[in-house]
Amino acid sequence: MTRVLGIETSCDETGIAIVAEDNGALRIVDSEVASQAPVHAVYGGVVPEIASRQHTKCISQLTERVLEKAGPARQIDAVAATIGPGLMGSLMVGVGFAKALAYTWRVPFIPVHHLEGHIFSVFLNDPPEFPFLALVVSGGHTCIISCDEPHKYAILGTTRDDAVGECFDKVARLLKLPYPGGPSIQKAAERGDPSAVRFPRGLAGSAELGFSYSGLKTAVFYEIRRRPEILGDEKAVADIAASFQHAAVDALISKTKLALEKTGAARLVLAGGVAANRPLRERLNTELNVKVHMPPMSLCIDNGAMIAAAGISRLKHGLTGNLRATPNPNLPLFTSPPNHGGGFLPSSRRPAVR
Ligand code: KG4
Numbered sequence: 001m002t003r004v005l006g007i008e009t010s011c012d013e014t015g016i017a018i019v020a021e022d023n024g025a026l027r028i029v030d031s032e033v034a035s036q037a038p039v040h041a042v043y044g045g046v047v048p049e050i051a052s053r054q055h056t057k058c059i060s061q062l063t064e065r066v067l068e069k070a071g072p073a074r075q076i077d078a079v080a081a082t083i084g085p086g087l088m089g090s091l092m093v094g095v096g097f098a099k100a101l102a103y104t105w106r107v108p109f110i111p112v113h114h115l116e117g118h119i120f121s122v123f124l125n126d127p128p129e130f131p132f133l134a135l136v137v138s139g140g141h142t143c144i145i146s147c148d149e150p151h152k153y154a155i156l157g158t159t160r161d162d163a164v165g166e167c168f169d170k171v172a173r174l175l176k177l178p179y180p181g182g183p184s185i186q187k188a189a190e191r192g193d194p195s196a197v198r199f200p201r202g203l204a205g206s207a208e209l210g211f212s213y214s215g216l217k218t219a220v221f222y223e224i225r226r227r228p229e230i231l232g233d234e235k236a237v238a239d240i241a242a243s244f245q246h247a248a249v250d251a252l253i254s255k256t257k258l259a260l261e262k263t264g265a266a267r268l269v270l271a272g273g274v275a276a277n278r279p280l281r282e283r284l285n286t287e288l289n290v291k292v293h294m295p296p297m298s299l300c301i302d303n304g305a306m307i308a309a310a311g312i313s314r315l316k317h318g319l320t321g322n323l324r325a326t327p328n329p330n331l332p333l334f335t336s337p338p339n340h341g342g343g344f345l346p347s348s349r350r351p352a353v354r
C-alpha cells in the first residue's frame with residue numbers, strides 16, 4: 001500500500017488529504033477542506049493577502065486532524081503539494097509546509113500542477129483509461145487538454161480572456177448575487193427561463209478550439225445597464241442568470257464536441273470547480289456520444305485529495321521533485337516537475353544541514 005499526503009493552497013481553499021493506493025485502486029483515507037469563501041464574500045472576490053493568512057492559520061490543525069484519522073500506523077510515503085499556478089502567497093504557505101514535512105519524514109516531495117490535480121480528481125471515483133480529453137473548467141482556467149499517457153499533456157484549446165468560472169463570478173457580482181458566483185447563478189437560474197435573453201456564445205461558429213468569455217460578461221453588463229430596474233425583480237434576475245448560464249455552457253459543449261470530432265477521442269474527463277455545475281454535467285452526459293468521467297461534487301472544488309491522487313501517480317512513475325522546487329504563480333502545465341531531481345536524496349547521501 002502507498003499513502004500520499006496532498007496539500008492544496010493555490011487559492012481560497014485549504015485542502016489536506018491522505019490518499020492510499022492498494023493494487024491500483026485509490027481510496028481517500030481522509031480529506032479536509034477549509035473554505036475561505038465567507039471571508040472573501042464581503043469583498044466580492046478573493047483578496048490574496050487575506051487568503052495567505054487564512055491558509056497559515058488553519059494548515060497545521062487540518063493536517064493534524066487528517067493524520068489522526070490515518071490511525072496509529074500513519075506511514076506516509078510522499079508529500080505532494082500544488083506548486084502552481086495560483087496566488088503566490090497562498091502557494092508559498094502550502095509548498096513550504098509540504099517541504100518541511102517531507103524533509104522531517106525523509107520522504108519525497110512531489111510538486112503537482114493545479115490542473116493536473118483537477119484531472120486526477122476523477123481517478124478517485126471513476127478512473128478513465130488513457131488516452132482521453134479533459135475539459136478543465138475553473139475560476140482560473142478553461143482548457144481542453146489531450147492526455148495521451150500519464151503525465152503527458154497537450155493543451156488543445158484555452159480561453160483568450162476570462163475563465164468560465166471567473167465569468168460566473170463577475171456576472172453574479174453584476175446581478176448582486178453572493179460570491180462565489182457559480183453556485184449562486186446556478187441556484188437563481190433554476191427559477192429562470194434560459195431563452196429569455198439571447199447572449200453571445202464566445203467564438204461560436206469558428207473552427208478554433210478556444211474560448212472567449214469577456215463578450216458574454218460585457219453583454220450581461222449592457223443588458224443590466226439597459227434595464228437597471230431588473231435588479232429589484234427576482235424573476236428578471238433569474239431569467240438573466242438562466243440565459244447567461246445557458247450561453248456559458250453552450251460554448252463549453254460546442255467546443256468540446258469539436259475537440260472530440262477533431263481528435264477522435266473516445267473518453268472525456270470533466271474537472272475543476274465549474275464541473276460542479278448541474279446543467280453542464282447533465283448536458284455533457286446526454287449530448288456527447290463518448291463516455292464522460294466526472295468527479296463527485298465534493299471533489300470538483302479545490303481539495304487535497306486530487307493533489308494526493310496526482311502525487312501517487314507521479315510517485316509510481318518516478319516523477320517526484322526535490323526540495324529546491326519553488327512555487328510559480330504562472331506555471332505552465334508540465335510533464336516533468338520543475339527542478340526535477342530524481343526525488344529526495346536517500347538518507348545516507350544527504351548532506352548534513354546546520
Ligand atoms: O477549481 P476551483 O475551486 O478554483 C480554481 O481553481 O479556480 O473553481 C472555483 C470556480 C469559481 O469561479 C466558482 O464560481 C466556480 O468554480 N463554480 C461553479 C459552480 N461551483 C463552483 N461554476 C458554475 N456552477 C457551479 N455550480
Ligand code: ZN
Nearest residue numbers: 138272273302
Ligand atoms: Zn482549482
